[in-house]
Amino acid sequence: MQQVKAVVARAKGQPVEVTTINVPDPGPGEAVVKIQACGVCHTDLHYREGGINADFPFLLGHEASGVVEAVGDDVTSVAPGDFVVLNWRAVCGQCRACERGEPQYCFATHNATQKMTLAEGDDAGTELSPALGIGAFAEKTLVAAGQCTKVDPSARPAAVGLLGCGVMAGIGAAINTGAVGRGRSVAVIGCGGVGVAAIAGSALAGASPIIAVDIDAGKLETAKALGATHTVDSSTTDPVEAIKEICAQTYAGAEGADVVIEAVGRPETWKQAFYARDLAGTVVLVGVPTPDMTVPELPLIDVFGRGGALKSSWYGDCLPSRDFPMLVDLYQQGRLDLDAFVTEEIGIDDVEAAFAKMHDGGVLRSVVIL
Structure with missing residues (x-):
């Protein structure tokens, strides 16, 4: 003792x-x-x-x-x-x-x-x-x-x-849960520690564009430093429309991002993520909601008609014995x-x-x- x-x-x-x-x-x-x-x-x-x-x-x-x-x-x-x-x-x-x-x-x-x-x-x-x-x-x-x-x-x-915890949760939400990679567009709603880690993970995986969404200018600047190609101030701009516009400029006909990661944990921002994804796109919830929060009302036909996947990411779906040494090696190489x-x-x-x-x-x- x-x-x-x-x-x-x-x-x-x-x-x-x-x-x-x-x-x-x-x-x-x-x-x-x-x-x-x-x-x-x-x-x-x-x-x-x-x-x-x-x-x-x-x-x-x-x-x-x-x-x-x-x-x-x-x-x-x-x-x-x-x-x-x-x-x-x-x-x-x-x-x-x-x-x-x-x-x-x-x-x-x-x-x-x-x-x-x-x-x-x-x-x-x-x-x-x-x-x-x-x-x-x-x-x-x-x-x-x-x-x-x-x-x-x-x-x-x-x-x-x-x-x-937080950095692994964000990186894993992108790479493990969202299967982000080259040729994929990503939007991250909420640029606190977990959100910017998801951005860093998306950049590491070669995604583009990588769109950071927040209401704080300082957090958006940090997101750019860690790999975001575009930023959206959702206090002044409709983030759903902005994400759709940016993705359509990169991929003709795109109706949103391939993967939208919600890193806030609120019904309002989860609903934004739902509608900001492309057809057959993926929503990843990694923000932690409180027990009283409920899924916002959505027409069931929209859930069916848009296809894709609605996922939650618990600890970035990580396996520590596999992921920690790999990410530390990338850090030591200057890549993360x-x-x-x-x-x-x-x-x-x-x-x-x-x-x-x-x-x-x-x-x-x-x-x-x-």
Whole structure:
């Protein structure tokens, strides 16, 4: 058992606090990882606000990289000293998705069996709920060994750790879920961290045109820097008509984009995505809606008549063991600019301030350095 500093959300809507937690020694199938960097993701804020579930207190943080410190006796996939990116899809290998050769859809992903606990205060000993089974706003954390993906140890921890959630979700939404490639047109609605990652992924795959849609001029500029060929300010322009016009200029007769990625998670923008796609085109929902949101009313004949596919993308349909090392290699080659996603590096005491900056829209990612 070790005691380390960590960021905990004790109650819904209350500011997070840095406190001391207990991290058990790793048991069977587990690993203790010394965290080097962890991005501040909107999902962490959702946990703090009670938008995921009510299993307080939460140990926040999940977009992380670090070094394996210790493993359980039966662990062979990683060893102490390995540099890893943490993931929340530790595949089971036994569910029906895994057995049919599609582990990226695993229905029974693993987390650590033992629980980390609060180490001080009146509620000392209370079990913590780690965000996405990780809990990496901490000097060290306990995870399932399968949540550790070995990558190039010379890579910058603050950059590659972001593959653990938002960047992978966006890139995967384009390449894995949307099957974006050469000769395909793409529009991305919503240019926050996930949206611009989808743009970067589309550019990596050779798509054209790549149309970025947002209401924030700064986000549209970032989208251009990461590969967007066109931008649309949807506060002043009808995005559906703009996407159709741009695609028709490139491909005669096109009635929209081949793939439209919705990275906001709202009914209004999903409906825009539905009508902005070409006939037989694909809509990919990667923005996370709230439980009260419903699919906007659509004439069923439009769903039938336009053909194509309406998909959701969960974690970019990624397989960490396949995708993380590949994307880190592309980053090391200078072909994928993960550094562009790191807006600032902060300390463990600055997470609450980073949440406030999310509302201003001025950061892609604040990254906690430990």
